[in-house]
Amino acid sequence: MAGKELDTLTGIETTGHEWDGIKELNTPLPKWWLWVFYATIVWGLAYSIAYPSWPWLSGYFKGMLGYSTRAEFSERMAAFDASRAGWYDRIAATSLQEINDDPQLLPIATAGGKVIFSNNCAPCHGTGATGRPGGFPALVDDDWIWGGTVDDIYTTIRHGIRNGDPDARFSQMPAYGADGLLTAAQINAVADHVLALSGQGQDNAEGAAIFAENCAACHGELGKGEPALGAPNLTDQIWLYGSGKQAIVSQVTKPRLGVMPPWSPRLSDVEIKQVATYVHSLGGGQ
Numbered sequence: 001m002a003g004k005e006l007d008t009l010t011g012i013e014t015t016g017h018e019w020d021g022i023k024e025l026n027t028p029l030p031k032w033w034l035w036v037f038y039a040t041i042v043w044g045l046a047y048s049i050a051y052p053s054w055p056w057l058s059g060y061f062k063g064m065l066g067y068s069t070r071a072e073f074s075e076r077m078a079a080f081d082a083s084r085a086g087w088y089d090r091i092a093a094t095s096l097q098e099i100n101d102d103p104q105l106l107p108i109a110t111a112g113g114k115v116i117f118s119n120n121c122a123p124c125h126g127t128g129a130t131g132r133p134g135g136f137p138a139l140v141d142d143d144w145i146w147g148g149t150v151d152d153i154y155t156t157i158r159h160g161i162r163n164g165d166p167d168a169r170f171s172q173m174p175a176y177g178a179d180g181l182l183t184a185a186q187i188n189a190v191a192d193h194v195l196a197l198s199g200q201g202q203d204n205a206e207g208a209a210i211f212a213e214n215c216a217a218c219h220g221e222l223g224k225g226e227p228a229l230g231a232p233n234l235t236d237q238i239w240l241y242g243s244g245k246q247a248i249v250s251q252v253t254k255p256r257l258g259v260m261p262p263w264s265p266r267l268s269d270v271e272i273k274q275v276a277t278y279v280h281s282l283g284g285g286q
Contacts, residue, residue, distance in 0.1 A: 153276045
């Protein structure tokens with residue numbers, strides 16, 4: 001041990017390194033640990049050669065085995081689609097009403113529609129289809145501007161509302177205030193009448209007369225709405241842009257008109273059928 005310094009407390013040789021009076025003990029790693037560490041290095045190098053790994057300037061090393069997670073995923077999805085092909089073919093060949101009457105096909109279509117809804121529709125209508133503020137209607141009640149039958153829902157999803165699709169749902173409420181069709185006083189009177197239609201506040205005779213002359217053609221004499229025209233029901237206290245008098249005055253003065261994209265370019269006909277079936281099953285479908 002000549003020339004070697006031993007720690008007085010442990011009797012272990014020191015390395016000769018010292019920091020603030022603290023000396024480092026010479027305690028090398030166990031041999032087995034070192035061999036395992038070396039083996040992991042060799043394994044890592046072998047793995048990076050066998051499988052895709054190192055990036056290049058315009059790509060990456062694809063590995064000696066030619067393995068691809070994307071290819072594996074595509075194969076699995078192809079197998080999954082093949083397993084569902086029978087159900088897809090049945091949905092494609094079956095009308096929406098027949099799907100709803102088929103106790104075996106209905107739960108399959110509904111389950112698929114729920115997934116598709118979550119991926120495509122929930123950002124606007126909410127994960128539970130309860131709607132969002134700002135003109136995104138709830139789909140769980142029985143208030144349907146364009147009709148709540150499963151066929152109506154299918155058409156709305158397929159073609160959308162007020163967009164570039166030639167078959168899109170379209171309605172245009174006049175801007176009675178912004179275009180000078182009614183005065184502020186007349187709009188205020190109409191708002192009183194509309195509130196009265198839903199059991200809120202006292203009716204206004206002048207507002208009723210103005211409503212009959214300007215609004216009844218679309219909303220009906222009793223304000224029940226007309227789905228064929230996209231005119232909402234004004235008597236059920238379900239309001240898309242707010243229920244207070246000021247919200248009604250604002251809508252009559254310069255109406256807010258929502259837009260929904262057509263989903264036919266993005267979803268297949270079978271997928272649209274599934275979504276329509278799911279939305280119809282939420283409880284508000286007619």
